[in-house]
Amino acid sequence: MSKLVILKFADGSFEQGFGVTLQIGEECDRPATEITGKLPPCPEIPLYYSHWQSSYRRLGNGYRLDAEKIQITNVSMTQDCLNTSHILRARFNTWLRAEEFRPLREKWLERLMPSDEVRVILQAENSQLQRLPWHLWDLLERYPKAEIALSSPSYERVHKPRTPNKLVNILAIVGNSQGIDTKADRNLLQRCKNAEVCFLVEPERKELTDHLWEKNWDILFFAGHSSSQGKDGSGRIYINKTDSLSISELKYALKKAIERGLQLAIFNSCDGLGLAQELADLQIPQMIIMREPVPDLVAQEFLKYFLGSFAGGESLYQSVRQARERLQGLEDRFPCATWLPVICQNPAQPPSTWEGLTRARKVVSSNSALFNKRGFQVAVFSSLMMTALVCGVRFLGLLQSAELQAFDQMMRSRPAEGLDPRLLVVTIDDADLAVQRHNGEELKGTSLSDKSLMQLLLKLQQYQPRAIGLDIYRDFPAEEKDLIPLLQHTDNLIGVCKGSDTTEKTKGIASPPEIPQARLGFSDFIHDPDGVVRRHLLFMNQEAASLCTTPYALSAQLAFRYLLPLGIQPKFTDQRNLQLGKTVIPRLSSHASGYQSIDANGGQLLLNYRSTKKIAEQVTLTQLLSGPINPNAIKDRIVLIGVAAKGDFPDYWATPYGNHLDSQMPGVILQAHMVSQILSAVLDGRPLLRVWSLGLELLWIWIWAGIGGILAWRFSSISRLILAVSLAAGVLYLFCFGLLLWGVWVPFVPSALSFVGTIGGILVQNSKFKILNSKLIRENI
Numbered sequence: 001m002s003k004l005v006i007l008k009f010a011d012g013s014f015e016q017g018f019g020v021t022l023q024i025g026e027e028c029d030r031p032a033t034e035i036t037g038k039l040p041p042c043p044e045i046p047l048y049y050s051h052w053q054s055s056y057r058r059l060g061n062g063y064r065l066d067a068e069k070i071q072i073t074n075v076s077m078t079q080d081c082l083n084t085s086h087i088l089r090a091r092f093n094t095w096l097r098a099e100e101f102r103p104l105r106e107k108w109l110e111r112l113m114p115s116d117e118v119r120v121i122l123q124a125e126n127s128q129l130q131r132l133p134w135h136l137w138d139l140l141e142r143y144p145k146a147e148i149a150l151s152s153p154s155y156e157r158v159h160k161p162r163t164p165n166k167l168v169n170i171l172a173i174v175g176n177s178q179g180i181d182t183k184a185d186r187n188l189l190q191r192c193k194n195a196e197v198c199f200l201v202e203p204e205r206k207e208l209t210d211h212l213w214e215k216n217w218d219i220l221f222f223a224g225h226s227s228s229q230g231k232d233g234s235g236r237i238y239i240n241k242t243d244s245l246s247i248s249e250l251k252y253a254l255k256k257a258i259e260r261g262l263q264l265a266i267f268n269s270c271d272g273l274g275l276a277q278e279l280a281d282l283q284i285p286q287m288i289i290m291r292e293p294v295p296d297l298v299a300q301e302f303l304k305y306f307l308g309s310f311a312g313g314e315s316l317y318q319s320v321r322q323a324r325e326r327l328q329g330l331e332d333r334f335p336c337a338t339w340l341p342v343i344c345q346n347p348a349q350p351p352s353t354w355e356g357l358t359r360a361r362k363v364v365s366s367n368s369a370l371f372n373k374r375g376f377q378v379a380v381f382s383s384l385m386m387t388a389l390v391c392g393v394r395f396l397g398l399l400q401s402a403e404l405q406a407f408d409q410m411m412r413s414r415p416a417e418g419l420d421p422r423l424l425v426v427t428i429d430d431a432d433l434a435v436q437r438h439n440g441e442e443l444k445g446t447s448l449s450d451k452s453l454m455q456l457l458l459k460l461q462q463y464q465p466r467a468i469g470l471d472i473y474r475d476f477p478a479e480e481k482d483l484i485p486l487l488q489h490t491d492n493l494i495g496v497c498k499g500s501d502t503t504e505k506t507k508g509i510a511s512p513p514e515i516p517q518a519r520l521g522f523s524d525f526i527h528d529p530d531g532v533v534r535r536h537l538l539f540m541n542q543e544a545a546s547l548c549t550t551p552y553a554l555s556a557q558l559a560f561r562y563l564l565p566l567g568i569q570p571k572f573t574d575q576r577n578l579q580l581g582k583t584v585i586p587r588l589s590s591h592a593s594g595y596q597s598i599d600a601n602g603g604q605l606l607l608n609y610r611s612t613k614k615i616a617e618q619v620t621l622t623q624l625l626s627g628p629i630n631p632n633a634i635k636d637r638i639v640l641i642g643v644a645a646k647g648d649f650p651d652y653w654a655t656p657y658g659n660h661l662d663s664q665m666p667g668v669i670l671q672a673h674m675v676s677q678i679l680s681a682v683l684d685g686r687p688l689l690r691v692w693s694l695g696l697e698l699l700w701i702w703i704w705a706g707i708g709g710i711l712a713w714r715f716s717s718i719s720r721l722i723l724a725v726s727l728a729a730g731v732l733y734l735f736c737f738g739l740l741l742w743g744v745w746v747p748f749v750p751s752a753l754s755f756v757g758t759i760g761g762i763l764v765q766n767s768k769f770k771i772l773n774s775k776l777i778r779e780n781i
Contacts (some may be wrong), residue, residue: 002027002117002717005108006347008153008155009039009124017041017128023110026719027119028350033111037726042095046128052084056292056336063270063293081335105139106624116592118146119317121345123153130273131291133339147317149343152280157348158258163216168195168311168357171217175202175224175269177240184300185223185268192311194354202240205249212253218357220257220265221609223299228274235274235712237267247278249779255282264288264316268299276344285349288320292342298337299329306341316351317343360533364692372582378762381710386758387702390750395596403594403749404528408656410740410748414611420676422562422636423616424465425668426456427644431619447649448641450480455625456641457486457493463634468493469675471523471642471668475510475547487514494557496523497548499540509545515535519665521554525653528603532654533607535588536674538578540602555674558638561677583682586690593691593745606689606745608677609656615672619626638675640670677691687743697747704732705754712762725759 004027010019018039025031057063058077097105112118120140124130134140134148172189174182189197198215200208225238238244247254254262265287267275272289279287288306290299305323310316319341327337345351393399416516441449448456453470460468470493478484487493488583495515499522500508511520522542526535538556542549552560559580560570568581578585588604590597617633643651651667658664679687692700707728715721729752736748 002719003112003119004028004415005112005118005120007120007122008219009122009126009129011125012039013041013126014043014045014128015041017100018126020101020104021052022107027717033107035104035107037102037343039095040098040100042091044175045091045095045132045666047418048084048088048091049128049131052081052088052336053292055081055084059335060202063295078335085336085339089133092132092136093138096139108139112143114143115313116143116145117318117349118143120146120148121151121347122148123151123347125153127273135339145318145321146319147316147321147343149286149345150276151345151347152277155280155346155348156283157346158283158285161430163261165196165216165218165358168192168218168354169216170195170197170219170221171211171215172197172205172221172223173208173237173239174199174746175222176224176241177202177224178241180225180296181300182223183597185221185303188300188307189221192307194311205239205243205245208239208245209250209253212250212257216260217257217262218264220262221268222266223268224274226267226269226271228271235272235276237269237275247275247282249284254279254284258282258284263349263357267302268294268303270294280344283346283348285346286316286352287344289342289344291342292340294340295337296338298327298334301330302327302341311354313354315353363435378765379706379713381757382712382765383457383702383705383709383754384760386708386754386761387698387705390701390705390754390757391698394747394750395591399749399753400594401530403747404530404532404534405744406736406748407534407594407740408532410737411609411611411656413737414741416613417611418614419612419614420610420680421673422637422679423676424633424639425616425618425672426621426624426639426641427618427666427668428621428642430645430647433645434646435622444476446472446518447643447645450478450483452621452625454480454483454486456621457490459625459629460514460634460639461490463629463631464636465634465639466492466565466636467558467638469521469558469638469640469671470495470512471554471640472496473498473509473523474512477513484514487512488516491519492561494521494554494561496518496521496554497550499524499542499548500546502543509524510547511550517550519557520548520550521552521557522548522550523667524555525667527653530654530659532643532656532659532682533670535604536607536657536677538585538603538678540606553674555671555678556673558640559682561679562638562675563682566683568682580678580682585678585681585688588691591694593697593747594749599695606691607674608687608689608743609673610676610680615669640668640672640675642666642671644668655674689740689743689745691745697750701747701750701754704751705758708755708758709762712766721759725756728755 002254004025006023008021011022012018019036020039021034021036022077023031026035055077059081122130131148140146140148170189170192172186174186186199189195198211200211222237226236228235234246234248236244236246241724263285265284267281267287267289270290270293273291276287276289302323306319306327309319309322314322320341324338324341327340330337393413433443433447436443436452441451443449457468468490475497478487486493493515495512497511497520498509500506511517522540524537524540525533526537527533528535535552539552541551558723563569563580571579573579573584577587585603585605588595588598588600588606590600592598592600643649646652652661652664653667653670655665655670677688681688711721711724711728715724732751732755733748736746736751739746
């Protein structure tokens with residue numbers, strides 16, 4: 001993540017202290033955090049710096065200072081320089097740990113991670129404050145990808161658009177080289193094969209200004225002698241053996257060069273802060289200068305390391321930091337070499353990149369930026385490849401489990417629908433079993449004795465239910481004589497049986513002998529490999545040797561009986577789909593959305609559970625038989641009778657609402673959901689769950705892969721990309737959830753995988769491309 005930190009120092013002095021404002025935010029965005037604090041008076045800090053500066057300058061070391069000031073000393077002052085540098089560093093950090101400054105320090109630590117790439121800009125008018133070795137701040141050293149730059153409090157953006165160059169245009173000024181070797185600088189620049197370098201060797205003043213006026217330069221480079229002179233510390237560069245110029249004497253030419261696109265000035269020469277202060281007034285975007293006299297070899301090595309990183313694709317700030325830190329290998333001969341390079345930044349301008357120097361910086365429309373040829377091709381190709389990969393994996397069934405889990409989660413998230421008023425459920429729980437046994441009733445391997453069943457049917461018939469579903473197996477004849485005719489002639493009573501399945505080695509269960517086939521329904525449920533019931537089996541062809549011969553499910557038979565008085569009778573379409581009135585119930589195919597290669601025989605559809613804690617009013621067997629009954633609770637309703645006991649005769653099933661025993665659903669309640677699904681679809685227009693065609697699903701998955709590709713290309717900032725991905729993923733989930741509420745199960749997991757996979761693929765491609773490009777460029781430097 002790339003962060004921008006700005007430290008603003010208000011008017012003040014080392015004798016009075018400084019007011020400080022800290023701003024922290026994302027790169028190219030407004031600050032998200034701002035806090036003010038203070039640095040207390042510390043008048044000794046400039047003295048410590050002066051002591052170090054004096055000991056450093058006494059070293060000599062062949063500085064690129066103006067020729068008259070070059071001096072070679074045979075007296076080693078190295079230890080004195082090191083001692084004063086250690087003292088300055090310690091005193092400087094003690095000052096920055098002052099209690100008044102502590103809130104800013106803590107806010108920094110709170111908002112920035114050590115892994116962040118941090119660009120720090122120090123805005124100050126005080127020149128002594130700018131000269132301090134801020135790179136030695138112990139807080140800054142915790143961040144390996146942070147680099148600090150100096151800035152003037154006053155700045156503005158140059159609004160004229162650049163004219164892009166095919167290559168990086170560099171104007172290299174090689175000035176007075178007496179006593180130093182500038183050929184090394186020239187060789188390093190000449191090896192930049194993706195740059196066009198124009199060398200001006202010890203030019204005359206007119207020749208220099210003419211070149212600045214006549215061409216669009218990207219980088220201005222100077223090697224030679226320079227210095228900052230006078231009380232105001234104004235800078236001068238020595239362009240030949242007799243002439244020197246201040247920035248003000250090149251003002252108009254430099255201003256024109258900046259207006260035409262000059263982005264970076266590199267002064268690989270001594271004592272450049274004076275030069276930087278004057279150039280900043282001309283609003284140049286960036287500069288790299290040496291804060292003190294620089295030894296010749298240090299200047300050469302810095303340029304080599306910097307060009308290697310910057311032309312290799314690293315950011316300007318990271319390139320300077322890496323080049324600066326690599327100078328530590330020379331500090332046995334040139335103490336404090338790592339102190340010298342410093343960036344000067346115009347905060348209104350974005351930091352330059354080598355690749356960006358050859359691109360126009362004008363504002364383009366979002367559409368043209370988004371759909372340029374290369375970006376569009378990468379997004380389309382990556383999205384197509386990821387779509388093919390995800391769909392292939394999906395076809396093999398490797399995503400089925402994840403898709404079903406996502407389906408369950410969405411089913412559980414739906415808003416409550418309330419009870420179905422057309423149903424009444426009579427349950428037989430463990431207490432009801434105990435009551436029957438206490439009364440001496442013989443259960444004979446079932447949950448409901450003949451006596452209790454007869455009492456129940458007689459009482460229900462008094463209140464004229466439209467249909468009664470007996471979801472209890474009775475594959476034996478009734479022993480109660482009065483029960484036999486009751487079972488035979490109760491026309492609205494539907495009994496159950498269970499079909500056999502030779503492939504699963506499942507034996508069927510015969511129907512009650514007294515109930516004719518026309519009033520029978522099978523109780524078979526279809527569960528998925530994880531044991532969860534998500535499908536509703538309406539009809540099927542029974543096996544020839546099956547003990548259960550009815551073609552319709554109990555839920556279907558009850559629904560048919562309820563709809564018959566309304567003039568609605570079942571029929572089949574040409575596609576063998578069941579039709580009730582105007583409602584056509586679609587059959588599942590073997591490849592239906594998240595399902596892959598399922599056994600789709602018979603009339604199967606997705607079970608659209610009613611979203612409610614209770615599907616219908618419920619009453620226990622004992623309550624119904626022993627207590628008063630509200631006639632409206634039974635009249636014209638479907639009454640389902642089934643087992644809810646967990647001890648004897650358990651009949652519990654895993655559903656999207658829970659697959660653990662404590663959260664499983666009794667079979668009779670599951671039957672109630674199935675009946676409710678049919679009646680609600682036919683009478684209330686409640687949607688049945690459908691799936692898209694294979695072609696439409698492929699298009700849906702590819703669209704989200706394409707969205708991922710576009711986001712990966714469009715957002716170069718990782719933080720913004722993460723935000724965009726999070727928002728898009730939320731939109732995808734809401735789309736899928738909303739469509740499920742409307743009765744369409746669309747692929748969420750494959751779409752999400754193709755979306756994220758395409759983004760990851762493009763990011764990997766881009767990183768590999770950058771690494772390869774970086775290697776190639778470094779080889780050419």
